[in-house]
Amino acid sequence: MEEKRILVLSVDIDNDVGEKARIKGPIVGRKENLDAALKLGEADPEDTDVNTIFYAVKIYDELSKQHKQAQVVTLTGDAHVDYHAQSEVVKQLEKVILEFSPEACVFVSDGASDESIIPLIQTRVRIVSIKTVTVKQAKELEKTYFVILEKLKEPQIAGIVFGIPGVALLLFAFSEFLGIRVLLGVLGSYLIFKGIGLEARFLRLFSRTRISFDKANFIFYFAAIAFLVISIILGVNEAFVVQSLGLNNLPKEAALVLKEFLKLLPVSILLIVIGEVLQAIQDKRTYVLPNYIVSGSGLMLFWLIANNAADWIVGVTAFGEFFYSLILGIIAMTAVTYLAREFKRAIISRMNLEGKDAYTDIGGFIGKVVGINKRRETLILQTSSNQKIDLEFGNVAEVGDKIIIRY
Template sequence: MTTLVLCVDRSNDIGRTAGLETPIVGWEAVQSLVTDVGLADPEDSGVNCLLESLRVARDLRDGREETVLAVVSGGGDSLVGADRSLSAQVDALVDTYDPDSAVVVLDSANDERVVPVIESRVRIDSVDRVVVRQAHDIESTYYLLKQFLADEELRTTILVPLGATLLLLPILLTQFSPAVALAGLAALLGAVLLYKGLAIDEYLSEVPERTRAALYSGRVSVVTYAVSLGLGLVGIFLGALSVSPQLGPESVVVRTMQFTYSAVPWLALAALTASAGRLLDELIGTDGISTPYLNLPFGVVALGLVVRGFAGWFLQREAVLADPRLWGYVLTPQQRLAGFIVAGIVVSVVGVRVAASVGGESLDDVAQ
């Protein structure tokens, strides 16, 4: 049984320091290489890697195993070229010595990336990573920083917002107080993190293609979405106009309820228009009607009734909204709220019944 003890130097530091070409094979050759590399650069961790490979080969030989000690390294101007050169050297060693297994000795996380390349040529029994205690943390940090700077997505996600923050900070400090400047920067960074964390950029990048596909397919929902957008803007505008300016800043809840009470009908109508367009697309484009699309219009109306009921309760309690009359009877805030809640539940139940009876039928069956 022959074991190949392989000292890996992906970056070719050993070869450049010693001025030799790899692979270097044999106990005496590697022992001489340790002296050459150590004298040329005593601080190189490759010296420890070579010594460890000698120790592993000695221990295997003392256990009466046949060993082949070799040093392989990368070459070329790129990582791909270095890995191809290293794999060619491993192929030559495998063809020459036909080992049954290999023990890989390396000294960095960068060298560990070529382990799968070696494993595709010969079975690996062990991977021995040499850690220089004084330099382990520094080397690992340097490698992580190098990998981070090489990743384009990480650079654009972290370095760009950080750089923009550092550029804006002195400008904001010259124009505003430190508290306002820091609050603005925190809000900006929070918006950027949410933008990336929620994948809003990916969604926005798909919007033009989806819009183009919807226009070319002739969907009714394209028009209804535009109408619902307009209705939503109308609701927001009317809700803002309904807020009483004479109320003090302490009446935030009342202002919010005024806006909600006036805007909800228009917002519910906008959602109802959008859901109706989607339902028409479902009717035209498929053989059956999906239950969720049937439930959605009724759910929108029910939700609008309930929200408007609660907003009206707040306003009526604060005497902002006049007491309603029903057949000459004045309704209390609780009675008004109960009426809206009951109406919402009734609409929701009707939607469930309609969806259960119509769902799955074909367009011809619905027309009949």
């Protein structure tokens, strides 16, 4: 019987090995991984990735006794732990797969941040086992302290824990008590965005956006940034004007600032939408046009409702008019979303995607399209290991003789 090729894989998603030990991934081989773990341990003895790499080597040693064709590899991501980190891990994994051609994989992890990459790994190699490293501590309090300390070093958490209070202090210093009001407004908006999932959607949108001087959307993004800056200046200027008037009415003050801020902000966002539409037409990606129809319509309706709400608070518009505009906006948005979804399904149905091979944007084979889930708007791919996976249509970058996927 032919020996199975087993890959023991550890992932350093936040690239501690690169940042602290100055070693680039992928790190292939037993000796290379031991050297990387030792250098990382010398640079930061408390880093859990040290234990992960050592554990991966331990598993490799055990598997080598049964499988001669085994290999141990550590992949590294990016310090920001976002799209760029996942993209870097995928690129390194595809390089390893081309050189080693593994049939199965043992995934070694030290926690949830590394395990977030599992779906992307499963599309390329079959994971037969997941091992999680747990570092033992004598005291729970000590463990909790060090966990919090390590988490505060992560850019995303540090940005919230230190960034928001920092903004508050600056605003308070420059604009007396108005700073607290602006802070509460910013913080409230952020919590609402995060609570309903808009933060993740915007991050995905910006991570997939490609801007280049030779692309149709460049000039639109350039103009959009200018309008955005002007909108912020108008809003801040209005805030100082309102403060100087001494209205002592927070709702009216906020409404006046909002109206001034919204004067040009929709123009900025619509320019981005128009730029993306033209770019999609140029790239022959007509299947994404319904998404931009929904985005553009939603932004216009939001602008209309927000303006009417501000007018009602100021006293220019009666509550009845605001309420009717709100109801009509919801009905119109529901209708636009439904029609855009049907439009998109019709486009997908005419594309004849079944049977086509799907590759990443750097040439790595993912699988063959064996079906389409129109309701969930996903492609059903069958990988080389005969696994079936669902892939969101939003990840499709190009459709031709083959399908190009961008994560």
